[in-house]
Structure formats: C-alpha cells, structure tokens
Amino acid sequence: MNSVPMSDIRYFCYPRTDAPPEVAAELVGALRNHEDAISTRQLENGLVSDDVLTEVRSSLEAVGFDVEQGKRADEKIHRPVLFGENGEPELQYQVDGYHPEHRCGIEIEAGRAWDGNAIYRDLIHAAMMVQVDTLALVVPNAYKHSRGTTPAFEKTKRVAETLYRTDRFDLPYDLVLVGY
Numbered sequence: 001m002n003s004v005p006m007s008d009i010r011y012f013c014y015p016r017t018d019a020p021p022e023v024a025a026e027l028v029g030a031l032r033n034h035e036d037a038i039s040t041r042q043l044e045n046g047l048v049s050d051d052v053l054t055e056v057r058s059s060l061e062a063v064g065f066d067v068e069q070g071k072r073a074d075e076k077i078h079r080p081v082l083f084g085e086n087g088e089p090e091l092q093y094q095v096d097g098y099h100p101e102h103r104c105g106i107e108i109e110a111g112r113a114w115d116g117n118a119i120y121r122d123l124i125h126a127a128m129m130v131q132v133d134t135l136a137l138v139v140p141n142a143y144k145h146s147r148g149t150t151p152a153f154e155k156t157k158r159v160a161e162t163l164y165r166t167d168r169f170d171l172p173y174d175l176v177l178v179g180y
Contacts, residue, residue, distance in 0.1 A: 008039040008180070009032045009035055010153070011028050011176055012160065014164040014174065021134050023104045023176070027060070031056055041141050049110040052110060053108050060106070064099050067097040068097065078094055079092060079105060080092050080129070093125045096108045107138065109137070109139050110140055113140060113143065113156065114152040114156060115150055119156050127172055133173055134173055134174045136176040137160075137175060137176070139153050139156050139177070140180060157177060157179075
C-alpha cells in the first residue's frame, strides 16, 4: 500500500461524483513545493494573497499556468465574459492564473477568502468566464487575524458541498478547492 506523506496542502474536487480533473494533481504538487512558506497551519501569521501568489508563481508556471505578474493592467490575467464588435472582448474578469490546455482559472485568496466574501465573487465570476472548465479556488486552511482564527477552508468546503449538491442550478465548471 502506497502511503502519501502528510501535508497541510489538501483539496477536494467537485462534483465529487467525477474523477478529479488532471490539473488538480499538477496544481496541488506545485503548491506543495512551497508548503513550508505558505502553510497557514505552520506559519505564525498568514500571508496576503499576493505574497502567496508570488511564492508559488514559478511552480504554477512550470506546470503550464499563465500567472499574474503584478498590479499593472498589462501584468494581469484576463478572461473574456462578453464579446462585442469585431469579436473583441467587451467584458473581462481577472484571475490570478489560467492554464490554457486544461482551461483552468485559478484564484488564490487569503483573509478575504471567507471574511471578505471573495469566494462568492470567485465562484460567480468563473461561471461567466469563457473557456473556464475548471476553477481552482485556493484558500487558507486557517486565516489568523487579531480576533482569532477563521477556518476558511472548512467554511468554503461547506459552501462548495452545498452548491454541488443542490438541484436548483448547475455550475458550468468543475471546482478544485485547495486549502493551504
């Protein structure tokens, strides 16, 4: 029996009735390369999402993701939502990264993941983006702040479980939820 070394980087894929998309293992492997630097269970203070993205950028790029390089418009990754005249994107949303082969958008969140409701924005935006068949939503296992600790991964997992079990609507993408 193969044993997998214990890791603070963990994930669930949705819908849970489907095999995980191929990109899930690549993404999680890339994040685990930086586990000591990003693990919210090990660090005394958590990182902001830009710091996490900076830390993991090289490994994400190594597995095929185009990754946001900075805050200037030309350093961002945009995914079209609506097209206008001459087929030009009329409305686009930003993602932290995009894997063109796997058609996977990635959003890395920190404190805003749960406490700032960023996960809801990410889930809705991904539903409207063109050529996003998988959303990788990367959130802290534990967001540490002055008032205590928020179990962001567990709370986000409850939302994902509900969304993928309800028969009220279907999300048009697979979700890879990763806790770091």
